[in-house]
Amino acid sequence: MDLRDEIETVLRGWHAHEADRGSAAVIDFDCAPTAAPVEAATSRLAVYRALSDLRVRTVGAGADRLTARLTADLAYLGALLGEHPPLGDYVRATQGCVAVGWRDDYVAYRGDQARQALGAVGVGWGSETVRELRAVEGPIEAGEAPDAIRQAAADYEAAVRQVTGSEAPFNLTIETAEVDAYWAYWLDGSGADVRLRLNLRRAGFTKVAARQFALHEVLGHGLQSASWSARAAAQEVPWVRLMSVHAPQQVLLEGLAQALPLFIAPDDELMVARTKFDHYNQLVRAELHVDLNRGAGVGELAERARARMPWTTEAAIADVLTDRGADPQLRSYLWAYPAGIDWFANLARADQATRTAVLHAAYRDPLTPTELAALWPAGPTIGGEGERGRLRALTLRRRP
Known part of the structure; x- marks a missing residue:
């Protein structure tokens, strides 16, 4: 090699x-x-x-x-x-997918799903949504978070290994930090050693968040990366063995990690509600991402963000726009979140054979969007579908 x-x-x-x-x-x-x-x-x-x-x-x-x-x-x-190439060219080169976004009616459909899921757990839709959701999720102190995440990871590990086929070992270290950055949780590492950092300046700690990020960071990113490492140690692999957030495996990493509760804990009403809420928020951020890079004004985009996400603060909106317009890394990397969660949320409704094939392959190789699409040709286009997205949304609305 x-x-x-x-x-x-x-x-x-x-x-x-x-x-x-x-x-x-x-x-x-x-x-x-x-x-x-x-x-x-x-x-x-x-x-x-x-x-x-x-x-x-x-x-x-x-x-x-x-x-x-x-x-x-x-x-x-x-x-x-x-x-500073056009967004579509830049995202296709880095993340390996299109960056066209989703039609208004599809975003509205996902918003309706999120609203219904939140309503079922007693959370309203408005300026207080995040506060109410945090209250029902069971707030915990920051000092309790590492143990809560470890316990949740232990509780879910067997189920994740079963659906992904991974037998790779991994060693987890959890650290805390206070960083003025967009991330609340971040995982990195090498080989079987994974490190989870909790950003105390951004993270909100609840019982549900501990379960969600045990799946997202530890058993999503951590076990997945350790599984690739184990395969790379056992045999020659045809891919670069150094993972970077600007590279095309990131749609897989962020997409599956966000959607993993839909595969592992579909009966956990609170965590599924949080996942559907996150899905909607990511689609709205994607809309802002695309329109900002098409030249839309900051004032117009801020008003749209407030209308579509009334729970979002001015500071958060400012960060969304700054990160997606001015930062070379985040202008690419943050597209992996909406592109990934949308594809995997749809995959969660596919037939069992397709889900199994994709999840097993995803813990064997760092798949690109092109390789994911080849495993599920009937799936939606990764990164948005334009007119087809509108038609798909209408089809989804008609399902009982």
């Missing part, structure tokens, strides 16, 4: 260079940890040239998986160097 190994060497050097600059990490999970020393790249431009040369070689070798990864790396690095 000379080409793959050469790519990984360049990526490790790029990661070291960004670390020296105090910039965002390039590698978020290392599925092939090594004790070998890493020489930091001399500059971003040197990395760009090296990756460009490697891409010429992967194209010539017909190594499509390696080419897709290099395409993502070059697009993201180009953005770090100052390029």
Whole structure:
């Protein structure tokens, strides 16, 4: 695997260079940890040239998986160097899917689902929705969260392994941090070692949140990444073994992690309500993401956000717009959330054979959106469907 190994060497050097600059990490999970020393790249431009040369070689070798990864790396690095391509081009190059968004009636359909699910647990729809939901979810103190997450992960682990077929071991460390960033929970690591960080500045701790993020972070991202590591250690794999949030496996990671309660705990009324609520919120954020990058004004978008998500604060709206318009990493990466949750929420309603095939494959390889679609050709287009999305929404509305 000379080409793959050469790519990984360049990526490790790029990661070291960004670390020296105090910039965002390039590698978020290392599925092939090594004790070998890493020489930091001399500059971003040197990395760009090296990756460009490697891409010429992967194209010539017909190594499509390696080419897709290099395409993502070059697009993201180009953005770090100052390029600002149209959103559709940028997301297709990095996340591997379209970025057209969802029709109003489909978003409204998912909003209706969320409203009904919240109503069933006694939560209204308006400015107090988040506060009311937190109250019924059972607030817990921040100091209780690590143990609650560990216990929930232990409770669900057997069920997740059963539906995914994973037997990979993993070791979990939970840390706390206070960071002025969009994330409340973040998982990274290498091999079988996974680290979950809880951002005390953003996270709200409830009993339901502990269950949800045990599934999302620990048994979603953590076990999934450890499973890829175990496979990579046992045999040669045709994919780059260094995971980055700007690369096309991220739709799978974020999509399945968000939707995992629908597969593992469909009778947990509160957690399913939270998942449906999150799904709606992600679709609205996607709408803002697309329109911002089409040139819509901030004032117009802020008013729309307040109308569609009346529980959202001004500060949160400001962050949504800033992250999706100005940050090269988040302009790509945050699209993985709506694109992923929508596809996997629909998959949760597919036949059992299809669900099993996708989930087993998802814990074996870091699948791209193209590879996911090949496993379920009847599924929706990842990243939005335009007119087809409208028709699909109407079909869904007619179901009993």
